[in-house]
Amino acid sequence: MGDIHEHCLNEWLLRSNNNDRCEICQEKYSKSGNILQPIWKWQKPQIEMT
Incomplete structure (x- = not known):
């Protein structure tokens, strides 16, 4: 597939x-x-530092 906007593909x-x-x-x-x-x-992922 060639270049395409991901948003446009998802909308299609x-x-x-x-x-x-x-x-x-x-x-x-x-x-x-x-x-x-x-x-x-x-949203930021919840990462716990141990």
């Missing part, structure tokens, strides 16, 4: 009418991984 996946095929080439794909939250919703 959310709005796509067909959940398992590309609407352009009809190639099957599977969704994997997490969709990133907007940066203003990020």
